[in-house]
Amino acid sequence: xxxxxxxxxxxxxxxxxxxxxxxxxxxxxxxxxxxxxxxxxxxxxxxxxxxxxxxxxxxxxxxxxxxxxxxxxxxxxxxxxxxxxxxxxxxxxxxxxxxxxxxxxxxxxxxxxxxxxxxxxxxxxxxxxxxxxxxxxxxxxxxxxxxxxxxxxxxxxxxxxxxxxxxxxxxxxxxxxxxxxxxxxxxxxxxxxxxxxxxxxxxxxxxxxxxxxxxxxxxxxxxxxxxxxxxxxxxxxxxxxxxxxxxxxxxxxxxxxxxxxxxxxxxxxxxxxxxxxxxxxxxxxxxxxxxxxxxxxxxxxxxxxxxxxxxxxxxxxxxxxxxxxxxxxxxxxxxxxxxxxxxxxxxxxxxxxxxxxxxxxxxxxxxxxxxxxxxxxxxxxxxxxxxxxxxxxxxxxxxxxxxxxxxxxxxxxxxxxxxxxxxxxxxxxxxxxxxxxxxxxxxxxxxxxxxxxxxxxxxxxxxxxxxxxxxxxxxxxxxxxxxxxxxxxxxxxxxxxxxxxxxxxxxxxxxxxxxxxxxxxxxxxxxxxxxxxxxxxxxxxxxxxxxxxxxxxxxxxxxxxxxxxxxx
Amino acid sequence: xxxxxxxxxxxxxxxxxxxxxxxxxxxxxxxxxxxxxxxxxxxxxxxxxxxxxxxxxxxxxxxxxxxxxxxxxxxxxxxxxxxxxxxxxxxxxxxxxxxxxxxxxxxxxxxxxxxxxxxxxxxxxxxxxxxxxxxxxxxxxxxxxxxxxxxxxxxxxxxxxxxxxxxxxxxxxxxxxxxxxxxxxxxxxxxxxxxxxxxxxxxxxxxxxxxxxxxxxxxxxxxxxxxxxxxxxxxxxxxxxxxxxxxxxxxxxxxxxxxxxxxxxxxxxxxxxxxxxxxxxxxxxxxxxxxxxxxxxxxxxxxxxxxxxxxxxxxxxxxxxxxxxxxxxxxxxxxxxxxxxxxxxxxxxxxxxxxxxxxxxxxxxxxxxxxxxxxxxxxxxxxxxxxxxxxxxxxxxxxxxxxxxxxxxxxxxxxxxxxxxxxxx
Numbered sequence: 001x002x003x004x005x006x007x008x009x010x011x012x013x014x015x016x017x018x019x020x021x022x023x024x025x026x027x028x029x030x031x032x033x034x035x036x037x038x039x040x041x042x043x044x045x046x047x048x049x050x051x052x053x054x055x056x057x058x059x060x061x062x063x064x065x066x067x068x069x070x071x072x073x074x075x076x077x078x079x080x081x082x083x084x085x086x087x088x089x090x091x092x093x094x095x096x097x098x099x100x101x102x103x104x105x106x107x108x109x110x111x112x113x114x115x116x117x118x119x120x121x122x123x124x125x126x127x128x129x130x131x132x133x134x135x136x137x138x139x140x141x142x143x144x145x146x147x148x149x150x151x152x153x154x155x156x157x158x159x160x161x162x163x164x165x166x167x168x169x170x171x172x173x174x175x176x177x178x179x180x181x182x183x184x185x186x187x188x189x190x191x192x193x194x195x196x197x198x199x200x201x202x203x204x205x206x207x208x209x210x211x212x213x214x215x216x217x218x219x220x221x222x223x224x225x226x227x228x229x230x231x232x233x234x235x236x237x238x239x240x241x242x243x244x245x246x247x248x249x250x251x252x253x254x255x256x257x258x259x260x261x262x263x264x265x266x267x268x269x270x271x272x273x274x275x276x277x278x279x280x281x282x283x284x285x286x287x288x289x290x291x292x293x294x295x296x297x298x299x300x301x302x303x304x305x306x307x308x309x310x311x312x313x314x315x316x317x318x319x320x321x322x323x324x325x326x327x328x329x330x331x332x333x334x335x336x337x338x339x340x341x342x343x344x345x346x347x348x349x350x351x352x353x354x355x356x357x358x359x360x361x362x363x364x365x366x367x368x369x370x371x372x373x374x375x376x377x378x379x380x381x382x383x384x385x386x387x388x389x390x391x392x393x394x395x396x397x398x399x400x401x402x403x404x405x406x407x408x409x410x411x412x413x414x415x416x417x418x419x420x421x422x423x424x425x426x427x428x429x430x431x432x433x434x435x436x437x438x439x440x441x442x443x444x445x446x447x448x449x450x451x452x453x454x455x456x457x458x459x460x461x462x463x464x465x466x467x468x469x470x471x472x473x474x475x476x477x478x479x480x481x482x483x484x485x486x487x488x489x490x491x492x493x494x495x496x497x498x499x500x501x502x503x504x505x506x507x508x509x510x511x512x513x514x515x516x517x518x519x520x521x522x523x524x525x526x527x528x529x530x531x532x533x534x535x536x537x538x539x540x541x542x543x544x545x546x547x548x549x550x551x552x553x554x555x556x557x558x559x560x561x562x563x564x565x566x567x568x
Numbered sequence: 569x570x571x572x573x574x575x576x577x578x579x580x581x582x583x584x585x586x587x588x589x590x591x592x593x594x595x596x597x598x599x600x601x602x603x604x605x606x607x608x609x610x611x612x613x614x615x616x617x618x619x620x621x622x623x624x625x626x627x628x629x630x631x632x633x634x635x636x637x638x639x640x641x642x643x644x645x646x647x648x649x650x651x652x653x654x655x656x657x658x659x660x661x662x663x664x665x666x667x668x669x670x671x672x673x674x675x676x677x678x679x680x681x682x683x684x685x686x687x688x689x690x691x692x693x694x695x696x697x698x699x700x701x702x703x704x705x706x707x708x709x710x711x712x713x714x715x716x717x718x719x720x721x722x723x724x725x726x727x728x729x730x731x732x733x734x735x736x737x738x739x740x741x742x743x744x745x746x747x748x749x750x751x752x753x754x755x756x757x758x759x760x761x762x763x764x765x766x767x768x769x770x771x772x773x774x775x776x777x778x779x780x781x782x783x784x785x786x787x788x789x790x791x792x793x794x795x796x797x798x799x800x801x802x803x804x805x806x807x808x809x810x811x812x813x814x815x816x817x818x819x820x821x822x823x824x825x826x827x828x829x830x831x832x833x834x835x836x837x838x839x840x841x842x843x844x845x846x847x848x849x850x851x852x853x854x855x856x857x858x859x860x861x862x863x864x865x866x867x868x869x870x871x872x873x874x875x876x877x878x879x880x881x882x883x884x885x886x887x888x889x890x891x892x893x894x895x896x897x898x899x900x901x902x903x904x905x906x907x908x909x910x911x912x913x914x915x916x917x918x919x920x921x922x923x924x925x926x927x928x929x930x931x932x933x934x935x936x937x938x939x940x941x942x943x944x945x946x947x948x949x950x951x952x953x954x955x956x957x958x959x960x961x962x963x964x965x966x967x968x969x970x971x972x973x974x975x976x977x978x979x980x981x982x983x984x985x986x987x988x989x990x991x992x993x
Contacts, residue, residue: 001786003635003823006636006678006956009678010678013670013673014669016598042931043928081854082859087850091850091914092921093921112925139862141866142887143858149817149886153817238684255991256815256991258710258711259703259711290643300639303699303703304703306981326703358647362647362648363647364647365668365672366650366651368669369601369669372932373933408605495908532969
């Protein structure tokens with residue numbers, strides 16, 4: 001191919017249309033909703049049985065009850081022991097799993113279509129007839145407690161735990177993991193009662209995708225679940241997440257950390273919010289992927305991190321918006337600076353046409369890729385139904401993305417991206433972090449990895465004071481013998497220490513022993529001027545990007561006044 | 569049942585361009601997406617002493633721009649076209665792949681060919697990516713509890729440097745690398761005659777062939793890379809080592825064995841043995857350790873598949889008050905039982921169903937098809953193995969499993985790594 005032709009990206013071939021058919025839907029007499037999507041491409045089936053009941057519905061003082069119930073379903077039923085169930089399922093080469101999220105409890109079963117009836121029978125067995133045997137429960141309790149301890153060695157867990165607490169306050173979404181005390185007191189009869197109360201057909205939906213015959217499956221479903229009795233579905237009332245009005249910093253001190261895990265978090269929106277699509281596009285522009293702004297800035301330009309992202313999490317009742325990166329400890333402060341630069345910019349400048357088009361192309365283009373596998377397609381259908389999205393959601397998804405305007409993105413960013421009210425969470429070495437985060441928030445708290453609040457006095461005092469940040473290039477005006485002399489300071493601050501350069505028309509000098517205390521800068525510059533060594537003593541007061549003060553030098557009898565601005 | 573299960577073969581077309589680039593097409597129009605996988609025959613096994621980490625550093629360099637694609641332009645072009653992409657490095661190969669809406673096939677070919685032809689190897693890119701790799705090492709290895717144990721045990725299993733050193737490599741070696749080194753590496757290993765390209769998904773074969781010729785046809789071939797020797801003595805390099813881990817909350821151990829190469833009859837048999845021992849809740853070790861003795865928090869095992877001597881691992885994070893040697897004894901007893909009596913017929917039936925299930929699931933995604941085909945094309949020179957591999961696995965007998973376990977998974981010739989937590993917590 002000629003070098004000329006290689007110069008620009010090629011035109012695409014004619015696009016191929018892609019449509020997802022609408023599934024068949026019905027409801028059994030006991031209220032169990034049924035969705036069937038026949039897809040005979042490969043001899044596989046995926047089943048989901050989902051309950052509109054999740055960890056958020058744990059009773060007061062019983063954190064982890066829903067999760068325990070989900071995990072224990074396959075640990076023994078009326079007809080089979082835990083081992084028998086595992087053997088029966090795995091002998092088919094199949095899988096059955098159950099897990100609870102904040103909003104839902106979802107059982108998933110998948111197998112070769114050859115074994116569809118067997119696996120459906122086993123799914124019904126664990127849903128309807130679990131016995132929560134005492135010995136298995138005992139093992140579950142002890143393993144879960146070990147797991148709770150183990151999680152605390154993982155920085156993302158520690159950051160997520162604090163973020164949830166700060167964003168959701170009294171709302172149950174604030175609890176990301178059960179308390180060890182609650183797990184220790186889990187009782188078998190509690191699980192049995194809770195199962196009877198919450199696993200109701202009229203609070204559930206069954207979804208099948210794959211090589212199934214609709215009529216045969218309906219007959220089998222009727223046989224497996226028809227006798228399951230409906231019940232009363234409680235309507236829980238949860239407190240609203242708190243409204244944040246100031247920015248705060250929460251540090252989780254993990255001594256020996258090679259990195260700082262940064263999470264800048266705020267309240268977002270629930271899944272059904274009308275701003276969902278504008279926010280999806282906004283998030284794509286800002287940080288969802290490897291071509292988004294924060295990745296391009298913090299990784300590609302600055303090299304601070306292996307990856308930097310923003311994340312939009314939308315749950316049933318509320319959601320969060322977070323910017324995250326794992327950066328090397330020494331650039332924690334610099335990374336915050338770049339994050340806040342990007343968070344501010346998306347709220348001020350309208351996104352240009354090219355970036356809008358790029359974000360939309362990505363979101364619409366990956367849609368068929370997500371639907372390529374049966375599991376992927378199943379997840380799309382499951383989410384649509386669990387969150388109560390419109391019937392034509394999957395058919396109109398790409399149109400809705402394409403309809404988002406740059407103005408809607410700007411408005412959504414202004415409403416939901418709130419850097420001034422953000423909760424900054426940093427997991428890492430507290431001593432090293434503290435010296436770098438001054439100026440980002442007045443409100444600083446420190447926790448250990450066990451989640452216990454630490455006294456600030458434990459940390460070296462110099463780093464805790466709210467010191468000014470002077471790194472950058474400063475243009476000073478000095479009034480010397482009736483002349484305005486331009487002087488440039490290039491400063492680099494590490495903790496309270498300042499190094500850098502002083503440049504004048506007459507010669508340049510090195511600053512070696514600068515120091516910041518509060519808003520006061522003191523430094524000595526040893527300069528070579530016209531062949532002579534000369535010492536300048538700088539005594540300044542910093543106010544944001546302004547500085548004023550005096551310079552003492554051998555060439556003048558009195559201290560010389562100066563003022564200046566940071567300029568880069 | 570498995571013998572009667574009839575899976576239609578994947579459609580495979582293969583040919584070689586004049587410059588030596590091997591091409592495999594797997595047309596499948598079920599969903600209008602296309603995956604492109606480019607596999608270069610270079611991995612950490614090709615690294616010299618003093619230059620470890622080079623293959624992986626190079627994977628990063630491949631995203632730093634080429635004659636007509638700016639730095640980081642690769643990500644951007646793919647994402648803007650509605651696609652996903654990545655690259656990974658192993659001991660055996662470096663791969664690059666993307667999945668795009670079907671109409672964007674020319675974009676993938678343009679991007680892959682431009683960097684194969686004219687990668688921008690500059691000092692600035694090298695410096696920047698060295699930093700990114702260091703960050704990746706901190707994130708994935710240094711800052712993770714147990715993050716370094718797999719690299720450590722490879723050094724214990726293999727005696728030959730070619731096999732034993734880690735893919736992430738030494739940061740000092742990376743610092744020593746010059747632009748000249750990187751340029752040489754590119755010329756030798758990123759030549760069309762050292763690569764395989766696979767297309768899987770929705771495309772017309774005639775159109776794909778024309779596009780591939782247009783974009784890749786004029787990339788000059790290079791002399792073949794130097795040969796390498798992956799031979800290993802039977803004995804492991806070290807039987808025992810303790811590793812102090814600052815971040816680990818609990819003690820742990822990892823046992824590794826050196827086993828024959830992938831696709832050898834012994835490897836297949838040991839792959840099945842692994843499934844019987846540690847795969848799933850009905851596996852022997854899960855039932856003995858997680859259930860029966862209730863002694864471990866986490867149990868894991870896997871095989872590392874290589875063209876040369878390969879390996880198999882079993883590891884556990886025991887509960888804090890448990891005796892590690894007792895747990896290891898249970899593991900070795902279970903292995904000895906498998907070596908003495910072989911798998912049960914129930915176990916063999918389970919494995920057969922799991923193998924069929926795995927293969928059918930793999931076929932759903934154009935990307936996994938492309939990757940699997942690329943491995944067979946690159947390692948074995950025969951992409952149609954993707955259609956016969958299942959039968960080969962299903963033909964493994966219980967006796968073969970028993971014999972292979974007896975011959976290879978013994979106590980004397982194993983590498984045992986003990987992780988000692990030394991954190992402040």
